[in-house]
Amino acid sequence: MEVPKDYGGAGRAIQGQIYTLGAVGYKPKVPTDPLALAFAASTKMTPEAYWYVAGSAGMQRTAEANVTAFERYQIVPHMLRDVRERSMATNVLGTQMPAPVMFAPIGVLEMAHVQAEVAVAKAASSLGVPMVISTQGSRPMEETAASLGPAPMWYQLYWSNNNELMRSLVTRAEKAGAQAIVVTLDTHTVGWRTRDLDLGFLPFAKGMGLAQYFSDPVFLEIVKKRVENPPPRDPSLPAPRPTLAGISTLWSQASHFPGNTLANLLSGYPRAAVDAFLDVFPCSGIKWTDLDLIKSVTKLPIILKGIQTASDAELALQYGVSGIVVSNHGGRQVDGAIASIDALEVVARELEGRIPIIFDSGIRSGADVFKALALGANAVFVGRPWLYGLAIDGADGAKAVMERIIAELDLTMALAGVKTLADINRQCIRRTEPAGGAKL
Structure with a gap:
C-alpha cells in the first residue's frame, strides 16, 4: 500500500476500518481510549519498565498538569463550511510530513519491545510520518535509519560533557540521513523521579x-x-558484596x-x-554561546527542545536556531512546572511565527493536536501513547496509535469547520480562564 502524502480526509476511512472489523467480531487489539491504552501497556511491561515510561518527577504534578491543562482550551466548531476536501500535509524546516505529527524521541525502547527503535521505524515508514531518534536509543541510529527507508528522520541530541563525543554523534546522524538536530536542554541532569x-x-x-x-x-x-x-576506588566506600541482582x-x-x-x-x-x-552524560555547564559549537559541526537545522518561557524563545531567535520545541520532557524533570500547553500559548505569542514551533508533552489525542496547532504549533511530538502501542503489539501497535491520532485530528478539523492546517488558529479555540499577564 502506497504511503499517503496527505492524510487529509483519511479519518473516516481509518475509523470505518475499525467498525468494519468490529461488525465481524474483531475489536481493536490496541485500545483507542488513552487510559485503556496505558493500562493495557502496563500488563505487557515489567513494573520497572512501565514506571520508567509512565512515571515523572516528584509527585507527578507536572505530568498530570500537561494532560489536564488541555481542558482549559475548548474547541469552537463553526458550521456550514464546505470541508469535504481537507489537507493535513505540512513542511517544517524542509521536512515534508503527511500530517503535523512526529514520533517523539524516547529512549530505552527495548523495555517496551525487543525490536525497540527498529519496530518504531517500521511503523513510521508505513505511515510516512517522521521519527526523531533518541541519543538514548536501544539500537544504533544507523540500523534504525535503515529501517525507516524514505520516511523522514530527525536526531535528538543529549549534549554530553565531551565535545568530541557530541561532534561524533551529530556527524553520524547527518551521515545516516537526519534532516534536523533536536538538542534537548532540560535534561542536563536527571530529575527526581520517584517511581x-x-x-x-x-x-x-x-x-x-x-x-x-x-x-x-x-x-x-x-x-x-x-x-x-x-580511576582510583574511593576507600571510604565499602567493597560491594556480590548479589544476585x-x-x-x-x-x-x-x-x-x-x-x-x-x-x-x-x-x-x-x-x-x-x-x-x-x-x-551530565552537562549542566552548557550556555547559549555554546550553540556556536554545534552549528560549526553541522549545516542541519538546529532545534532546541525544552523551551518553556518567552524570554528563552527570544534568546533562541537571537542565537540563530532554526526552531524550538515547547516541552517540559513529559513532566519528567521538574515537579510542579508549568503545563506545556500553557507555555505554548505564551511562547507562540512572543515568537509570532518567526521560527517554527514543535509542541511536546501531553498529547493524547487528535483533539489535543488540534488545540496545540490552534495555539501556534507547526507540528507536535507524540510520545507515551505510541510507546504503549509498541508494548502491546510491536510495530503494528505503534502504527495503530499514531494512525488513530491522525484520524481523530482529521475528523476534528472537519467537525470544527476547517479545511487546512492554516485554517486552525486562535479563533478555533477559547480559553476558559485568563492566561495571566506575567511574561514568563
Whole structure:
C-alpha cells in the first residue's frame, strides 16, 4: 500500500476500518481510549519498565498538569463550511510530513519491545510520518535509519560533557540521513523521579539504552582509556558484596556491549562503558554561546527542545536556531512546572511565527493536536501513547496509535469547520480562564 502524502480526509476511512472489523467480531487489539491504552501497556511491561515510561518527577504534578491543562482550551466548531476536501500535509524546516505529527524521541525502547527503535521505524515508514531518534536509543541510529527507508528522520541530541563525543554523534546522524538536530536542554541532569527511585531502577546502569554510545568510536576510545587507566576506588566506600541482582546487572551490561557476552564479562569493558557513560552524560555547564559549537559541526537545522518561557524563545531567535520545541520532557524533570500547553500559548505569542514551533508533552489525542496547532504549533511530538502501542503489539501497535491520532485530528478539523492546517488558529479555540499577564 502506497504511503499517503496527505492524510487529509483519511479519518473516516481509518475509523470505518475499525467498525468494519468490529461488525465481524474483531475489536481493536490496541485500545483507542488513552487510559485503556496505558493500562493495557502496563500488563505487557515489567513494573520497572512501565514506571520508567509512565512515571515523572516528584509527585507527578507536572505530568498530570500537561494532560489536564488541555481542558482549559475548548474547541469552537463553526458550521456550514464546505470541508469535504481537507489537507493535513505540512513542511517544517524542509521536512515534508503527511500530517503535523512526529514520533517523539524516547529512549530505552527495548523495555517496551525487543525490536525497540527498529519496530518504531517500521511503523513510521508505513505511515510516512517522521521519527526523531533518541541519543538514548536501544539500537544504533544507523540500523534504525535503515529501517525507516524514505520516511523522514530527525536526531535528538543529549549534549554530553565531551565535545568530541557530541561532534561524533551529530556527524553520524547527518551521515545516516537526519534532516534536523533536536538538542534537548532540560535534561542536563536527571530529575527526581520517584517511581524509579522507589524501584531502584536506572536502565543505563544495566547497559540499556546506550546503543548510540556503544557504537560510537569516540566513546569506545574513552572506554578503552578507562580500562587501561581505571580511576582510583574511593576507600571510604565499602567493597560491594556480590548479589544476585548485581550478577544480573553485570550480565546485562555484558550482553549489551558489542562482542561476545562471556568475553565481555571477563574483559571488564562493559562495566567501564557504563561508568564512562554516567561520567559523560551530565552537562549542566552548557550556555547559549555554546550553540556556536554545534552549528560549526553541522549545516542541519538546529532545534532546541525544552523551551518553556518567552524570554528563552527570544534568546533562541537571537542565537540563530532554526526552531524550538515547547516541552517540559513529559513532566519528567521538574515537579510542579508549568503545563506545556500553557507555555505554548505564551511562547507562540512572543515568537509570532518567526521560527517554527514543535509542541511536546501531553498529547493524547487528535483533539489535543488540534488545540496545540490552534495555539501556534507547526507540528507536535507524540510520545507515551505510541510507546504503549509498541508494548502491546510491536510495530503494528505503534502504527495503530499514531494512525488513530491522525484520524481523530482529521475528523476534528472537519467537525470544527476547517479545511487546512492554516485554517486552525486562535479563533478555533477559547480559553476558559485568563492566561495571566506575567511574561514568563
